[in-house]
Amino acid sequence: CDIVPAAVEKTAKETSAKPYTDFRKMIDKENFDAVWICTPANVHTQNILYCIDKNLPFFVEKPVSMNEEEAETVAAKIKGTGIYHTVGYQRRYSPAVDKLKELLSSEQVIFSAAEHFWTIPLVDSIKSKENAGGQIVDQATHLIDLLRYIIGEIISVYTTRVRGFFPEEKLYTGDDASGTIFEFENGTAGNLLCTYALFPEIEK
Numbered sequence: 409c410d411i412v413p414a415a416v417e418k419t420a421k422e423t424s425a426k427p428y429t430d431f432r433k434m435i436d437k438e439n440f441d442a443v444w445i446c447t448p449a450n451v452h453t454q455n456i457l458y459c460i461d462k463n464l465p466f467f468v469e470k471p472v473s474m475n476e477e478e479a480e481t482v483a484a485k486i487k488g489t490g491i492y493h494t495v496g497y498q499r500r501y502s503p504a505v506d507k508l509k510e511l512l513s514s515e516q517v518i519f520s521a522a523e524h525f526w527t528i529p530l531v532d533s534i535k536s537k538e539n540a541g542g543q544i545v546d547q548a549t550h551l552i553d554l555l556r557y558i559i560g561e562i563i564s565v566y567t568t569r570v571r572g573f574f575p576e577e578k579l580y581t582g583d584d585a586s587g588t589i590f591e592f593e594n595g596t597a598g599n600l601l602c603t604y605a606l607f608p609e610i611e612k
């Protein structure tokens with residue numbers, strides 16, 4: 409399923425799958441074991457809520473939603489349903505992360521320092537803060553997820569952001585970089601520096 413008919417037709421031809429341009433119609437008509445939600449972030453919440461209504465297991469690409477309000481709506485709606493679901497944070501499947509978690513499991517971590525430096529997204533839909541949520545919701549979320557997984561729950565946070573350094577990138581509407589300080593429930597202090605400003609000349 410894709411809202412772009414040409415994309416749907418191409419994939420349908422390649423895979424012999426039935427083409428749909430409306431995910432609600434597809435879910436209503438088909439009898440799926442589970443759904444993989446790989447739409448842009450600004451439609452994740454509506455996709456997820458529909459799956460929950462239909463009692464359908466789902467794997468949603470990160471992030472779950474665009475903002476706290478949407479995430480709370482999803483959390484409240486899924487609680488107690490027993491529907492299998494997960495969020496696709498790919499670093500969670502890295503053996504290095506498993507090892508790090510194991511090594512730190514018996515230690516008190518005093519501080520954590522995390523960095524994620526990357527280029528302005530090459531995918532147009534991710535350049536747009538309106539579609540993808542911006543640099544923190546789209547990119548920093550990977551490391552925020554890992555910090556919570558490895559160190560524990562965050563109880564306070566302060567973030568500062570900068571933007572506007574790439575006026576030539578007309579489609580890019582997000583922040584260029586952000587710096588965040590965390591306080592974790594177990595007493596650890598942490599920081600996180602992220603940018604989309606690395607390699608601005610990367611080959612497209």
Ligand SMILES: NC(=O)c1ccc[n+]([C@@H]2O[C@H](COP(=O)([O-])OP(=O)(O)OC[C@H]3O[C@@H](n4cnc5c(N)ncnc54)[C@H](O)[C@@H]3O)[C@@H](O)[C@H]2O)c1
Nearest residue numbers: 409410411412446447448449451469470471496498531533
């Ligand atoms: N797990 C990871 O580390 C990782 C890596 C890359 C991307 N992602 C996530 O995957 C998702 C998709 O990213 P992408 O790079 O493939 O984006 P993309 O823009 O290349 O693809 C999204 C597709 O969804 C289609 N679409 C838009 N609205 C739709 C709707 N309402 N119904 C059906 N289809 C719709 C678009 O036409 C497009 O073909 C994003 O949430 C992104 O954050 C996750």
